[in-house]
Amino acid sequence: MTDPKRTAFLKRVRSALGDPVRDAASVRTAFADPDPETTAGLRKTVSDRSPEERAVLLDRLAEAAGPLNIQLRRVHDETAAAGAIVEIVQSRPPEWGGEKRVAAWDHPLIASLNLEGALAGLGVPVFLTRPREVDREAVRKAVNAAYIGVTSAEWCVASTATLACRNHPGMPRSVSLVPSIHVAVIRAGQVVADFHELYALLNAELDEEGRGLTDAMTFITGPSKTADIEATLVHGAHGPRELHLVVIDG
Numbered sequence: 607m608t609d610p611k612r613t614a615f616l617k618r619v620r621s622a623l624g625d626p627v628r629d630a631a632s633v634r635t636a637f638a639d640p641d642p643e644t645t646a647g648l649r650k651t652v653s654d655r656s657p658e659e660r661a662v663l664l665d666r667l668a669e670a671a672g673p674l675n676i677q678l679r680r681v682h683d684e685t686a687a688a689g690a691i692v693e694i695v696q697s698r699p700p701e702w703g704g705e706k707r708v709a710a711w712d713h714p715l716i717a718s719l720n721l722e723g724a725l726a727g728l729g730v731p732v733f734l735t736r737p738r739e740v741d742r743e744a745v746r747k748a749v750n751a752a753y754i755g756v757t758s759a760e761w762c763v764a765s766t767a768t769l770a771c772r773n774h775p776g777m778p779r780s781v782s783l784v785p786s787i788h789v790a791v792i793r794a795g796q797v798v799a800d801f802h803e804l805y806a807l808l809n810a811e812l813d814e815e816g817r818g819l820t821d822a823m824t825f826i827t828g829p830s831k832t833a834d835i836e837a838t839l840v841h842g843a844h845g846p847r848e849l850h851l852v853v854i855d856g
Contacts, residue, residue: 667767671767706730716791737776764800771823830844
């Protein structure tokens with residue numbers, strides 16, 4: 607929903623800067639489709655990809671993830687994925703404070719992991735960002751208190767090991783940005799070869815589902831890092847210090 611006060615404020619700023627006031631661009635301009643046949647061909651390539659071809663993509667993903675300090679784990683099913691997260695919780699201490707807490711998306715794949723049950727034996731509470739059960743302030747407090755954030759993603763680009771996370775109610779981007787450790791869980795079928803395929807799929811959703819773009823879509827390529835000071839690479843300066851990618855390939 608557009609905020610009238612925000613719109614009026616931005617118009618005043620543009621006017622003061624001498625920038626002509628323009629209406630917001632259509633989402634269609636964000637994903638221009640100059641060649642529908644090429645786009646349709648890319649979508650067919652993704653949908654018809656064989657298990658052997660998907661295995662090759664996963665190898666490409668692993669190769670790209672290593673230099674980016676993305677810790678990739680390939681598991682067979684949801685039980686093994688939950689076990690991988692339990693191992694991370696057991697082996698990683700909180701960056702500050704003494705209590706381990708986990709925040710997780712309200713997402714079908716994450717729900718299938720039953721993290722609350724898997725971590726109950728460790729005494730680690732799991733906060734699920736269910737929008738109808740908790741208010742925004744409760745979500746903010748719980749995510750700030752968590753040292754591990756668990757999300758899924760819309761797609762993962764193999765060539766650059768980039769996660770494309772589109773945010774919806776119950777899936778706030780704060781879960782991937784605020785905790786010290788980000789764990790993303792996806793299925794092998796969500797891995798695409800490159801950004802050409804990714805944009806073709808996003809275009810398909812505009813055409814066929816009418817969902818359009820959400821308020822936020824985050825592209826994540828590795829943990830937060832900076833080399834501003836003496837060209838020394840530091841992880842976790844502006845976001846998670848670790849990124850774990852769990853791929854269910856069963």
